[in-house]
Amino acid sequence: MKTIKYTFIGPIRQAVTMANLPVKGALKDEQLHVIQEAGILIKDDEIYDIGPYWDLYPEAQSIGAEMVNLKGDFVALPGFIDCHTHICFEGSRAKDYAMRNAGISYLEIAKSGGGIWDTVTQTRKASLDKLAQLTVQRANRHLKDGITTIEVKSGYGLAIEEELKMLKAIKLANENTFADLIPTCLAAHIPPIDYQGTQKDYLNAISEELFPTLRSEGLANRIDAFIEETAFTAEDIQPYFQKAKEMGFDITVHADQFHASGSKVAVNFGAISADHLESSTDKEIELLAKSDTIAVALPGASMGLGVGYTPARKLLDAGASLAIASDWNPGSAPMGDLLMQAAALGTFEKLSNAEVLAGITFRAAAALNLADRGTMEIGKIADLIFFPTDDYREITYQQGRLKPSKIFKRGVEI
Numbered sequence: 230m231k232t233i234k235y236t237f238i239g240p241i242r243q244a245v246t247m248a249n250l251p252v253k254g255a256l257k258d259e260q261l262h263v264i265q266e267a268g269i270l271i272k273d274d275e276i277y278d279i280g281p282y283w284d285l286y287p288e289a290q291s292i293g294a295e296m297v298n299l300k301g302d303f304v305a306l307p308g309f310i311d312c313h314t315h316i317c318f319e320g321s322r323a324k325d326y327a328m329r330n331a332g333i334s335y336l337e338i339a340k341s342g343g344g345i346w347d348t349v350t351q352t353r354k355a356s357l358d359k360l361a362q363l364t365v366q367r368a369n370r371h372l373k374d375g376i377t378t379i380e381v382k383s384g385y386g387l388a389i390e391e392e393l394k395m396l397k398a399i400k401l402a403n404e405n406t407f408a409d410l411i412p413t414c415l416a417a418h419i420p421p422i423d424y425q426g427t428q429k430d431y432l433n434a435i436s437e438e439l440f441p442t443l444r445s446e447g448l449a450n451r452i453d454a455f456i457e458e459t460a461f462t463a464e465d466i467q468p469y470f471q472k473a474k475e476m477g478f479d480i481t482v483h484a485d486q487f488h489a490s491g492s493k494v495a496v497n498f499g500a501i502s503a504d505h506l507e508s509s510t511d512k513e514i515e516l517l518a519k520s521d522t523i524a525v526a527l528p529g530a531s532m533g534l535g536v537g538y539t540p541a542r543k544l545l546d547a548g549a550s551l552a553i554a555s556d557w558n559p560g561s562a563p564m565g566d567l568l569m570q571a572a573a574l575g576t577f578e579k580l581s582n583a584e585v586l587a588g589i590t591f592r593a594a595a596a597l598n599l600a601d602r603g604t605m606e607i608g609k610i611a612d613l614i615f616f617p618t619d620d621y622r623e624i625t626y627q628q629g630r631l632k633p634s635k636i637f638k639r640g641v642e643i
């Protein structure tokens with residue numbers, strides 16, 4: 230018989246639970262539920278109880294919990310969630326970065342065969358094991374920064390077998406890191422230049438031949454597409470998303486990055502999230518605000534490309550939900566420091582601490598359709614991170630410099 234393991238952590242100066250907050254709309258710091266001198270009682274991999282340390286202490290003792298006494302100041306938060314990354318790839322695009330800074334645009338580089346296609350070429354050359362190994366390395370770096378759940382997209386294969394290789398590599402990587410990797414099929418990243426047929430034929434082949442395998446082999450529950458001039462049009466993507474929806478996949482969209490059009494498609498298809506939105510106008514903001522689609526800002530892409538940020542303030546004030554993700558990828562967002570990027574977005578878009586932290590916890594969980602994490606509440610998985618400070622406001626104030634020094638993944642300290 231398996232014995233139940235209890236762990237009691239505390240006393241914690243501040244536990245910012247992120248509980249009981251709305252998924253949509255603006256948030257004020259005063260709305261945050263902050264427990265002073267808190268204790269967290271873990272049962273196996275779940276939060277069993279959370280509250281004032283000395284209130285929970287007798288219970289923890291009576292059930293024989295292992296006591297993790299914190300010495301010094303700590304602020305506890307639910308493990309961060311990065312709901313949009315492309316960390317399964319081979320090769321560097323430092324050359325593109327230099328070209329962009331020399332004045333050549335992202336779209337021009339893409340049109341001349343550089344950009345994403347360069348990464349496709351290098352990723353296709355890499356073995357499945359090598360890709361898994363690179364993904365684990367990057368996931369572990371994220372985990373050290375307190376990111377305990379990481380979405381990972383395919384999209385550098387752009388052929389059925391190559392997309393399968395990527396998604397299998399992500400699955401293998403997930404078995405070899407403590408972080409939870411959530412796979413997404415982005416076979417509709419850009420039209421493959423070596424495909425014999427039209428874009429419609431390509432999308433059709435993917436939906437007919439790849440989608441069933443994703444289901445039968447449990448490789449992904451999410452389908453993403455890049456709707457953009459250099460990628461796929463809103464019109465071409467309709468039957469593709471239709472098929473995905475019929476098969477029960479969650480839909481997510483790379484939307485409005487350079488030109489507005491993708492978010493409308495996202496809302497029409499009831500997508501779980503619309504990501505990027507740097508070029509969204511008031512019209513798209515209103516559409517998103519009226520929908521249940523989570524808007525996802527990717528400040529790392531704005532920094533990598535030197536373009537404006539997603540209108541996060543406007544989205545929140547209009548009533549939309551806002552998650553914040555790193556978009557970590559070798560082209561437009563090579564940094565991959567989610568907390569730094571979220572804090573910077575907060576400065577430029579005038580976001581409250583609550584809005585920034587919500588964007589990388591429970592609102593990011595919502596963008597991944599995960600109900601079991603993103604807050605510190607009874608029954609949620611015990612993904613907990615501890616920052617060495619006595620005031621949660623230090624976290625955004627230090628703009629990503631302050632990292633968690635203690636991390637628990639599913640109740641286990643790592």
Ligand SMILES: [Zn+2]
Binds near residue numbers: 313314556
């Ligand atoms: Zn992306």
